[in-house]
Amino acid sequence: MTNSNNNNYLKQTDLLCDDLPTKPNSGVGKILIAGASGYIGGRLVPELLARGYQVRVMVRVDSPEYKINWPEAEVVVADALNIEQLKQALEGIDTAYYLIHSLLLGPKEFEAADINAAKNFRRAAEHNHVKRIIYLGGLGDTRVPLSSHLRNRMEVAAELSRGAIPVTILRAAIIIGSGSASYEMIHSLVKRLPVIIVPRCALNRCQPISIRDVIKYLVGVLEVSGTENQSFDIGGCDILTYKDMLSTLARILNKKTLIIASPFSWMSIYAYLVSLFTPVPNAITQCLLKGLKNEVVCQSDTIRKYLPFEPLTYREALVRAMSREEQDRVYTRWSDAYPPAHELALKLHEIKGKVAYTTEDSLLTDKPASSLFASICRVGGKKGWFHETWMWRLRGMLDRILMGVGTSRGRKSYAQLKVNDVLDFWRVEDIAPNKRLLLRAEMKIPGRAWLEFKISPEGEKTKLSVIAYFDTNKFTGKLYWYSLMPFHHFIFRHLIEAIERAS
Numbered sequence: 357m358t359n360s361n362n363n364n365y366l367k368q369t370d371l372l373c374d375d376l377p378t379k380p381n382s383g384v385g386k387i388l389i390a391g392a393s394g395y396i397g398g399r400l401v402p403e404l405l406a407r408g409y410q411v412r413v414m415v416r417v418d419s420p421e422y423k424i425n426w427p428e429a430e431v432v433v434a435d436a437l438n439i440e441q442l443k444q445a446l447e448g449i450d451t452a453y454y455l456i457h458s459l460l461l462g463p464k465e466f467e468a469a470d471i472n473a474a475k476n477f478r479r480a481a482e483h484n485h486v487k488r489i490i491y492l493g494g495l496g497d498t499r500v501p502l503s504s505h506l507r508n509r510m511e512v513a514a515e516l517s518r519g520a521i522p523v524t525i526l527r528a529a530i531i532i533g534s535g536s537a538s539y540e541m542i543h544s545l546v547k548r549l550p551v552i553i554v555p556r557c558a559l560n561r562c563q564p565i566s567i568r569d570v571i572k573y574l575v576g577v578l579e580v581s582g583t584e585n586q587s588f589d590i591g592g593c594d595i596l597t598y599k600d601m602l603s604t605l606a607r608i609l610n611k612k613t614l615i616i617a618s619p620f621s622w623m624s625i626y627a628y629l630v631s632l633f634t635p636v637p638n639a640i641t642q643c644l645l646k647g648l649k650n651e652v653v654c655q656s657d658t659i660r661k662y663l664p665f666e667p668l669t670y671r672e673a674l675v676r677a678m679s680r681e682e683q684d685r686v687y688t689r690w691s692d693a694y695p696p697a698h699e700l701a702l703k704l705h706e707i708k709g710k711v712a713y714t715t716e717d718s719l720l721t722d723k724p725a726s727s728l729f730a731s732i733c734r735v736g737g738k739k740g741w742f743h744e745t746w747m748w749r750l751r752g753m754l755d756r757i758l759m760g761v762g763t764s765r766g767r768k769s770y771a772q773l774k775v776n777d778v779l780d781f782w783r784v785e786d787i788a789p790n791k792r793l794l795l796r797a798e799m800k801i802p803g804r805a806w807l808e809f810k811i812s813p814e815g816e817k818t819k820l821s822v823i824a825y826f827d828t829n830k831f832t833g834k835l836y837w838y839s840l841m842p843f844h845h846f847i848f849r850h851l852i853e854a855i856e857r858a859s
């Protein structure tokens with residue numbers, strides 16, 4: 357459910373495949389998109405629907421948003437680590453896109469999860485006689501030692517191809533588009549820092565590709581014959597060093613950024629520092645930055661024979677991404693992928709018994725519920741928290757230092773909020789227009805926390821409340837709650853007063 361306009365519907369002009377030189381293939385049958393809640397999957401769904409395909413989206417957690425955004429799509433809930441659920445999800449499917457990735461689990465856990473998911477998927481697809489799998493993985497030269505992330509992308513491709521089902525593999529390097537993790541890292545570093553010290557391996561070469569071209573290739577290989585059982589490298593027009601990529605953006609932004617290559621390659625430290633200065637958390641920067649040691653350049657251009665369109669340059673991809681951000685039309689973002697395996701994903705109403713600690717502040721006002729709700733839905737992100745924003749940011753920075761998500765994730769759209777959107781170190785758990793906004797904490801805390809904004813009629817007036825919930829039975833949790841209590845009262849009181857004034 358969205359709080360405002362229909363900003364999240366993809367307009368016809370936003371579709372990326374309009375100039376694709378292929379035609380929709382009516383013989384394709386039913387298509388499953390596994391990983392539809394992710395950055396790539398979420399952009400592929402509307403393209404396939406617009407081209408008239410029968411689409412089933414596979415997600416781990418259902419959300420009312422899917423039915424609103426993709427009314428013609430069938431939604432199935434399945435976890436790829438559960439083969440029985442996968443068998444049901446793949447029933448009656450002809451072609452399956454495999455866009456599952458578990459990077460959010462962090463460098464220690466994602467590899468095993470991704471291999472198991474791919475193995476289950478192949479088996480469940482075989483069980484259902486699926487005719488074809490299309491997978492988007494990573495570029496990399498297999499003749500040299502690869503980073504664990506790139507190696508894992510190859511292993512997933514090998515695992516999917518192990519059976520009898522024809523698999524089409526697309527291999528891409530960095531994807532540049534509004535909302536992509538790589539773009540947001542590059543953009544934040546250049547925007548914020550006058551001097552950027554890069555590791556020596558930033559002089560390695562990469563062939564970035566725009567999100568538009570990735571989606572065109574994903575749809576194109578479905579529509580052009582002869583691409584089954586093939587692996588294609590896909591890339592943009594430019595081959596650049598990572599240092600060049602930073603300096604190109606600095607030139608576009610008209611910034612005199614000094615980029616210095618250091619002789620040291622302590623990638624864990626660089627990745628940690630990057631997580632402090634960009635919206636992307638440490639779990640992801642660790643996996644991505646360790647990939648800098650490998651050159652990721654297309655080794656073959658066979659894809660051009662099948663889909664002979666001209667991809668965008670790196671500069672064009674950057675300009676498009678910035679323009680989408682400025683227009684507040686970011687359709688999917690890296691933060692959309694949702695880690696339900698994470699214990700913080702427990703919902704407030706799922707807590708057994710009473711939540712251990714709560715505190716409430718409220719006021720009465722003459723302002724209408726709609727205007728109060730509109731103000732509430734503007735909290736966080738670039739605009740801050742109406743009052744004492746520095747305190748929220750300080751808490752966010754502390755969280756980042758502790759390798760949490762921090763407040764710098766901001767929000768995908770400043771005009772609207774929907775279930776599962778991130779909002780600084782919160783995630784939207786529930787939203788009922790003009791009544792309630794419930795946020796679940798994703799920062800590092802010794803327990804589980806929620807923040808609820810409530811609007812209710814009270815006689816002639818309207819009551820605006822903010823309620824903080826904290827559930828813990830740890831000693832450190834209790835200590836945390838009581839030590840923050842005086843600040844909570846001060847912050848929440850000022851917060852609702854400021855919301856009321858802004859309404």
Ligand SMILES: NC(=O)c1ccc[n+]([C@@H]2O[C@H](COP(=O)([O-])OP(=O)(O)OC[C@H]3O[C@@H](n4cnc5c(N)ncnc54)[C@H](OP(=O)(O)O)[C@@H]3O)[C@@H](O)[C@H]2O)c1
Pocket residue numbers: 390391392393394395396397415416417434435436437454455456457458459460473492493494509528529530531536537538689690692693694695696
């Ligand atoms: N984004 C890039 O810059 C980039 C660059 C090159 C290649 N690629 C490739 O493109 C593919 C898609 O990447 P992405 O950026 O779209 O990833 P993403 O945004 O992290 O999305 C990953 C998707 O996988 C789903 N998922 C994870 N574990 C699952 C499980 N056990 N069962 C079911 N679903 C599960 C997630 O669902 P939840 O929402 O439930 O977590 C989410 O929908 C990957 O293979 C990646 O290597 C991406």
